[in-house]
Amino acid sequence: MSYSKPKFKEKYSNFINGKFVEPIGGQYFDNTSPIDNSLIAKYPRSQKEDVELALDAANAAKEAWGNTSATERATLLNKVADIIEANLEEFALVETCDNGKPIRETLNADVPLAVDHWRYFAACIRSEEGSATELDQNTLSMNIKEPLGVIGQIIPWNFPLLMLSWKLPPALVTGNCVVLKPAEQTPSSATLLMEKIADVFPPGVVNIVHGFGPEAGKPLASSSRVDKVAFTGETTTGQLIMQYASKNLNPVTMELGGKSPNVFFNSVMDADDAYLDKAIEGAVLFAFNQGEVCTCPSRILVQEDIYDAFMARVVERTNAIIQDNPYDINTMVGAQASNDQYQKIQSYFKIGKDEGAKVLTGGAANKLSGDLANGFYIKPTILEGHNKMRVFQEEIFGPVVCVTKFKDEAEAIEIANDTLYGLGAGVWTRDAHQLYQIPRAIKAGRVWVNCYHAYPAHAPFGGYKKSGFGRENHVMMLNYYRQTKNMLISYDKNKLGFF
């Protein structure tokens, strides 16, 4: 079964104060599809004054929204979930068109997972409560959670609707108003969502401002009228956003990527069974979403005594990947999100080969035929080398994995942790001791054990080291968008006796 490019309007607007609003300066940018480099539509090239307009709306709405009941807010989140679910195919098509990822994934992963995150946070807020402690016979300490106010959110282009659904629901359900800037590569699904849910929230509660990082992102991140900034992206911009936040003494959450190790111990090959099959797939998951995942398992570490046999199976499975038209339901790997990413990945092939890495498969762009010849396709690639090579240390953000071998547990841990980052990791073994001890020794915020690339709403996600700080998802996320009001109440009628 094959789909085709969805229909778009000629141009779209920002969503501010419950209405679609043209950018004040009247400027737009062309948004293109990486599938064939064709035009999708024009989106607002917003400037500081557009961001200010959204901040006016959010600040005007925050008092009333912050005072709504948890029941009311949760009900609205559930309504959004129902609307996305009812339009699942439309969202999936728009996402595939804008990002280049295969329709198989948007239909079965991106959009259903987005729906679930809205529902999850609606459920969280209904089931949690504050705390009260009797500190002594006459003194009660009550902790009431209060919203921060207005949140600025800057989201990436690799999972546009899902990343929006990681960030928006927890901020909204805790009583905050939001100004969100989608990535300029992928503004479409956020816009479609606003079209579908325009009347769900009171005006000013959700605001979407499109535009470029230096023109719209920077004024949002540096504004003294936001109470928190949440960012997913790269390290230099992350540092800049933290600097701006420091001027306003605002909290920030940073998710800045990784170079995640996927570690395979020799016991995975003890039998040729369903588990080994799963482990091989686990290694090939580097190609999932074209490798454009912050937790891409981009380093495979294999114990030396199974290295040749295991890698033969991994190469075979990688070679069986179908890379074709992303609208085709059989396609497993689609297009990279933009030309600059496409060029960057190829520049890493060159330095990888220069440094002596051996190409086990792939290692080049994939020129598809017809309209797709203008798209940005990279062959799923396995490079063999050692951990000090640049291709082992830098996030390539493509369907590219670097593989090396290790002798024993100590060396596996050493190589796994020899990276600036610490976002994700995978550990594969049939040994019950390794199952626990190795994940504990790896310095990463999420260690998948005998699985990889699962992102349930009820599991916290975030980085160690240069991968950032703060967590997303899980009920703990609610407190990243709140402060604690402590009420210390005395029921003692007698004075202290000091004065």
Place this chain on the structure above:
Amino acid sequence: MMKRVTITKKAAKVLEQLKEKHGDLIFHQSGGCCDGSAPMILEKGDLYLDESDVLLGVVEGVNFYMNQDQFEYWKHTHLTIDITEGRGASFSLEIPLGLRFLIHSRLLTDKEDNFFNSKK
């Protein structure tokens, strides 16, 4: 004079254009996800720099920096700044032009490696 960092003519032209608009600039090599592993061009003074940022060289009067941790893995490579069509999602100043700076790398020659890395 040996250099660790050079720039293509095409990229230098864009750099000139940005200097006219924004004044003094710096490059900072980013890491991490999405638009990471690419150089960011920023107004001088915007990004807080200290001794943990290594100055790799100067191109067209613009300093090129990288964090020390990252430099450890890059110090044996020569970098050429190029420009390509594209759309980054960072705060880098060329993005509104529909262009993106990009790094091409090669290994330093033995002579270059001696010059840059054996002095210390």
